[in-house]
């Protein structure tokens with residue numbers, strides 16, 4: 001009942017839910033699958049339903065590669081997470097996991113983890129992995145190698161195990177291993193498939209690193225309470241030590257002072273995460289294929305919405321907070337075009353800026369960062385759908401900046417998608433109108 005009431009009080013979200021359920025045009029149709037491929041998609045569904053949904057819509061050229069990339073990293077992470085595996089077995093397993101990709105029969109049957117099935121049925125994953133283009137296999141193997149070794153380093157790092165993340169630099173490095181590397185692998189796949197601009201590989205994958213870090217940091221901020229219950233924390237001490245001498249204080253000490261300090265700490269962490277936004281938006285601009293764009297954009301818009309929700313919100317210290325289902329549908333639909341994504345970011349940046357309390361020690365810094373992001377957005381997309389000012393400026397100056405090409409390349413894609421969206425809008429409005437007519441008709445007859 002609660003969910004229905006929520007939807008009725010947010011009509012735009014109700015519309016989004018109906019649109020998601022029946023009217024959204026699917027980018028790519030599903031094809032016939034071999035039994036092992038079918039099983040791989042079942043494994044994907046069992047381990048991550050939200051990821052399965054976005055992967056199922058990907059372009060056929062990359063769909064299986066990205067699905068297998070996910071399953072292989074899921075298997076690696078399952079081995080890492082399983083506390084019943086002794087470190088003398090676990091560490092070499094993680095370090096050599098990429099070598100198992102050369103075999104056809106590797107399986108690990110002793111895991112007690114909830115996702116143990118991925119390790120147990122690894123030969124099925126291998127069978128499909130070996131069918132991928134060799135270049136795709138190499139990318140997946142390389143990232144598995146780097147991530148497995150990173151994970152093993154953390155297991156052996158006693159200081160990390162006892163005290164968690166120390167400096168902001170350590171925080172970035174931890175996020176690099178668990179998320180930045182995924183961004184690097186995906187970027188290589190997109191570029192190789194011709195779906196994204198190869199410039200994304202410049203500067204040591206700086207922009208894809210930001211894509212991963214923005215998502216990971218958002219989860220880390222939101223999961224304070226859940227992680228603490230599991231006896232761990234990833235908030236960097238360099239930040240939280242400004243507000244408390246022990247991290248669990250925010251959870252235990254309910255005094256006004258402690259709760260305020262906890263909130264300011266959250267706000268500083270959000271400020272830190274917002275440092276990745278310009279990179280994220282530039283990255284998205286450089287993804288050309290609509291299905292890959294969707295795949296990249298959806299988690300990012302969810303992250304900015306989550307950051308706006310956790311910002312200045314003391315509930316984060318005590319429970320798990322989540323964005324509403326209806327909001328999620330609205331965000332997914334907005335993620336189909338670059339102007340749509342940019343509007344979502346602009347909206348939530350403004351929410352964060354308005355929520356920022358004057359008493360916050362970082363009030364000024366937060367205001368400046370939000371202002372910079374808004375300016376960046378305004379420069380590229382002054383109003384949704386119009387020709388970006390930046391492109392005009394570059395044209396007038398006779399310069400052929402890459403950014404101009406990115407914006408122009410995206411524009412034709414966005415226009416095509418926008419046409420499809422307006423057709424959907426027409427259908428959905430017709431449905432809403434019929435519902436309205438039926439209801440008002442019933443009321444009329446009931447009254448007469």
Ligand code: MG
Nearest residue numbers: 077078080081
């Ligand atoms: Mg893990």
